[in-house]
Amino acid sequence: MTPPTSEPAWAAGAACRGLDSAIFYPATDEEAEPAKAVCGVCPVQETCLEHAIENREHNGVWGGATERERQRIIRRRRRQRSLARSAAAS
Numbered sequence: 001m002t003p004p005t006s007e008p009a010w011a012a013g014a015a016c017r018g019l020d021s022a023i024f025y026p027a028t029d030e031e032a033e034p035a036k037a038v039c040g041v042c043p044v045q046e047t048c049l050e051h052a053i054e055n056r057e058h059n060g061v062w063g064g065a066t067e068r069e070r071q072r073i074i075r076r077r078r079r080q081r082s083l084a085r086s087a088a089a090s
């Protein structure tokens with residue numbers, strides 16, 4: 001990803017700075033490996049992923065995750081919260 005124009009402070013340490021942003025917007029998840037390789041060595045990976053989840057970024061690879069993978073993370077967290085609420089109520 002290319003850090004957003006109103007760049008958050010954490011983006012200053014991004015491993016993708018200066019790289020061709022096109023690799024972070026692959027046509028398919030299978031083509032996301034080059035971007036994921038960069039994210040894999042990025043010092044702000046977790047922050048980037050949380051930023052994308054919180055801001056509902058719908059396109060591109062953020063924090064090493066494609067949109068589909070971020071959706072899975074969101075669904076898993078919802079299930080975990082739901083289970084935790086159920087456990088607390090019983």
Ligand code: SF4
Nearest residue numbers: 014016039042048063
């Ligand atoms: S995790 Fe990936 S997309 Fe996010 S800042 Fe780092 S290199 Fe860029």
